[in-house]
Amino acid sequence: MAEIIELQSPRLLLRRWRPEDREPFAALNADPEVMRHFPACLSREQSDRLLQRIEADFAERGYGMWALQRKDDGAFVGLTGLRPVEFAAPFCPAVEMAWRLGRQHWRQGLASEAARAVLDCAFTRLGLEQVVAFTSEGNLASLAVMRTIGLRADPAGDFDHPLLPAGHRLSRHRLYRLDRADWEASR
DSSP states (O other), X not given: OOOOOOEEOSSEEEEOXXXXXXXXXXXXXXXXXXXXXXXXXXXXXXXXXXXXXXXXXXXXXXXXXXXXXXXXXXXXXXXXXXXXXXXXXXXXXXXXXXXXXXXXXXTSSHHHHHHHHHHHIIIIISOOSEEEEEEETTOHHXXXXXXXXXXXXXXXXXXXXXXXXXXXXXXXXXXXXXXXXXXXXXX
């Protein structure tokens, strides 16, 4: 079992998941506005299974999708983290950075703040050479976070997500990347 890495940012704890996170995580995954750039909302059972996979990632690698908690009031915010891409794409093998926050935490800079802490971990503690992020082309908020944290668009790498049917409204995805050398140069 790998040692679990926990992180902090100025306003957030990026921590291991707790049993009391299951309910707010399920509510986040069932929110149609939060999930509008995903194929569907998740049922409580699907949300709990996702959390089991997240915990398995931590057990295997020591990192994954961290639970986000506000330092000021202890509120559960969502998740941010890293995980290997598990589908075939021209940019693979790759480690993806992702985030999902509850609506009440949007437009406060929390996604970018947490993502910066994860990038620092990826390059300084985990020794990764590159991190990618991708989302459907209509997800303007996530695309803005990618740019804000220094990831660079890779238009040649944009792709149709292989796990979605051809022509699906979310199939076209934008690819962003950040190499460790570029991250170090920007510091």
